[in-house]
Amino acid sequence: MSNIFLKNRTINEFRWENLGDVKMGREDLGEEMPVIVYRLMQFTMLDVLTKEFGSEKANEFFVKAGFLAGSEFAKNVLDLSVDFNSFLANLTQALVDLKIGVLRMEAFEVESGKLVLTVGQDLDCSGLPVTNETVCHYDEGFISGILHAYTGKKYDVKEIDCWASGDRVCRFNAEIAS
Amino acid sequence: MGDILYAPRQAHLEPAEFSDELKDFAEGLTVLGRMVNETRTLAGQLSRGELDIALPDHDNELAAPLKALHATLKHLAWQTKQVARGDYSQHINFMGEFADAFNDMIGQLATQRERLQAEMDLVKRRAEDLERSSSLFEAISGSMPEWIVMVDKETGEHLFVNHPPESVLASDIFEKQLYEILLEYAQPMEIGDEPRTESFSLISDVALQYFELRLYPIMWYSHEAVACVLTDVTKEFEEHSRLEDVAYRDTQTGVYNRHFGMQQLGEWIGAEREFFLVFVDMDMLKYVNDVFGHGEGDIYIKTVADLLAGVSGAAIVSRLGGDEFMLLWDKKDADGRDLGAVTQLFEDLRDKLAASSSVDEKGEVRYARSMSLGIVDVGADNRLSSSDLLSLADERMYEYKRAHKMERRI
Numbered sequence: 001m002s003n004i005f006l007k008n009r010t011i012n013e014f015r016w017e018n019l020g021d022v023k024m025g026r027e028d029l030g031e032e033m034p035v036i037v038y039r040l041m042q043f044t045m046l047d048v049l050t051k052e053f054g055s056e057k058a059n060e061f062f063v064k065a066g067f068l069a070g071s072e073f074a075k076n077v078l079d080l081s082v083d084f085n086s087f088l089a090n091l092t093q094a095l096v097d098l099k100i101g102v103l104r105m106e107a108f109e110v111e112s113g114k115l116v117l118t119v120g121q122d123l124d125c126s127g128l129p130v131t132n133e134t135v136c137h138y139d140e141g142f143i144s145g146i147l148h149a150y151t152g153k154k155y156d157v158k159e160i161d162c163w164a165s166g167d168r169v170c171r172f173n174a175e176i177a178s
Numbered sequence: 179m180g181d182i183l184y185a186p187r188q189a190h191l192e193p194a195e196f197s198d199e200l201k202d203f204a205e206g207l208t209v210l211g212r213m214v215n216e217t218r219t220l221a222g223q224l225s226r227g228e229l230d231i232a233l234p235d236h237d238n239e240l241a242a243p244l245k246a247l248h249a250t251l252k253h254l255a256w257q258t259k260q261v262a263r264g265d266y267s268q269h270i271n272f273m274g275e276f277a278d279a280f281n282d283m284i285g286q287l288a289t290q291r292e293r294l295q296a297e298m299d300l301v302k303r304r305a306e307d308l309e310r311s312s313s314l315f316e317a318i319s320g321s322m323p324e325w326i327v328m329v330d331k332e333t334g335e336h337l338f339v340n341h342p343p344e345s346v347l348a349s350d351i352f353e354k355q356l357y358e359i360l361l362e363y364a365q366p367m368e369i370g371d372e373p374r375t376e377s378f379s380l381i382s383d384v385a386l387q388y389f390e391l392r393l394y395p396i397m398w399y400s401h402e403a404v405a406c407v408l409t410d411v412t413k414e415f416e417e418h419s420r421l422e423d424v425a426y427r428d429t430q431t432g433v434y435n436r437h438f439g440m441q442q443l444g445e446w447i448g449a450e451r452e453f454f455l456v457f458v459d460m461d462m463l464k465y466v467n468d469v470f471g472h473g474e475g476d477i478y479i480k481t482v483a484d485l486l487a488g489v490s491g492a493a494i495v496s497r498l499g500g501d502e503f504m505l506l507w508d509k510k511d512a513d514g515r516d517l518g519a520v521t522q523l524f525e526d527l528r529d530k531l532a533a534s535s536s537v538d539e540k541g542e543v544r545y546a547r548s549m550s551l552g553i554v555d556v557g558a559d560n561r562l563s564s565s566d567l568l569s570l571a572d573e574r575m576y577e578y579k580r581a582h583k584m585e586r587r588i
């Protein structure tokens with residue numbers, strides 16, 4: 001029997017509210033869980049998508065998903081009205097608070113908007129076996145989504161160093177898309 | 179292996195020269211040599227503070243901690259630049275004691291900047307307030323009729339003037355004179371003194387101006403100054419003089435009236451002044467009025483009044499009644515004259531009056547002008563009241579009149 005109140009509700013289309021009330025729902029287990037569970041979901045999904053669509057397409061899906069996550073995260077967690085330095089400070093703290101990673105800026109060109117940043121102790125990749133490849137496609141999209149939400153400009157974000165490629169931090173170049 | 183560790187530049191292997199069993203080993207040694215060399219190079223670069231460098235290959239696990247250190251130093255360089263630009267919002271995480279010290283430093287810099295900013299804001303607000311107050315003061319003072327001159331006590335400089343002098347002063351020759359007067363009044367005043375009020379006049383051949391001056395000692399932009407607020411009271415002063423004349427003068431003759439004369443007499447007695455009181459009675463005024471008319475009588479009265487007023491500028495001449503006058507003359511102003519000399523002076527005056535007698539068209543005297551005198555020498559030891567003195571003078575005047583009537587009969 002259909003319920004008019006639940007009509008058109010679906011979890012397949014992302015909305016921030018659909019993340020649910022974790023504290024209420026997991027009253028004993030709480031809001032946190034080991035990183036391994038996150039990675040288990042992420043890399044099995046990558047595996048399935050790669051087998052289904054090929055690695056390039058699978059990585060592209062991850063970038064897109066990361067972009068959506070970054071945009072929503074910025075809109076719902078960060079204050080987008082403050083100046084860039086304050087925004088950056090808030091973002092850094094939020095990433096630490098949520099244990100996503102340790103964001104550190106290395107360079108920022110005001111004129112071009114180009115920036116270089118690193119993420120240490122990254123949720124996605126730190127501690128992965130070295131496979132000589134960059135694997136943080138989701139992070140690329142995530143950073144791009146955050147920058148887009150704040151600046152209104154589309155950013156191309158490329159990971160140039162990664163734990164999985166043998167580095168100890170993930171380094172990203174971000175440039176405004178031409 | 180020894181070369182890899184101690185002479186890396188000459189460490190070299192050609193795996194092709196090795197047998198099949200040792201080829202992999204030789205290749206492994208070559209990889210190890212490259213990694214050691216890259217790591218050594220990176221360590222040297224970091225020790226020299228070189229950060230814009232090419233990093234070892236990704237597969238170089240040996241160099242990974244140094245690459246992490248490189249990333250940290252790059253971030254610190256950026257952080258330091260941000261601090262130099264005044265961005266105190268960034269913090270360093272997970273760098274142990276260094277992060278604590280760095281974050282403390284940023285916190286202190288931010289607090290210091292906030293304090294400085296607050297002080298600057300306060301100074302700015304004060305300056306704005308001052309500017310507003312100053313504008314308000316100038317607007318108010320500009321619309322005030324009073325003339326405000328802010329005089330520097332030390333230098334005499336005029337720190338502020340709300341109206342140009344030419345719009346206030348009746349003559350431009352007054353300007354120097356006025357500023358000298360203001361400085362003279364201002365210089366003895368000290369901050370904290372009660373405001374003072376003075377009045378003064380500026381006199382020249384062509385103009386006369388009266389001012390009331392209020393003096394307020396104040397600090398004015400770090401100068402010890404006196405605010406001189408001037409009100410031009412010339413009109414009021416002239417009106418006051420006119421009213422005084424109406425109240426104290428006899429309008430017909432221009433000499434003082436009875437009220438003023440008696441008031442002065444009382445004051446002179448009270449002050450134990452030494453003076454001559456001369457009581458004057460015009461002879462035959464009634465006859466002149468009856469025979470020649472009041473017009474002639476008025477001329478007669480004015481003639482007597484003018485004669486008496488001419489005795490001395492310092493003497494007070496008042497008209498007590500229709501034909502009676504009183505003259506008060508302080509001995510200090512009488513050039514050392516005694517009673518005899520004064521009596522003689524008035525006898526001469528009586529002769530002068532007789533000489534001014536009215537003549538008809540034939541040159542014959544129509545009536546003789548004359549006056550009777552009663553003179554009292556009032557000393558410092560006088561105990562008589564003003565009315566007693568006047569009665570005494572009146573008595574002497576009648577004696578004088580009788581004597582001179584006798585003379586006329588004889």
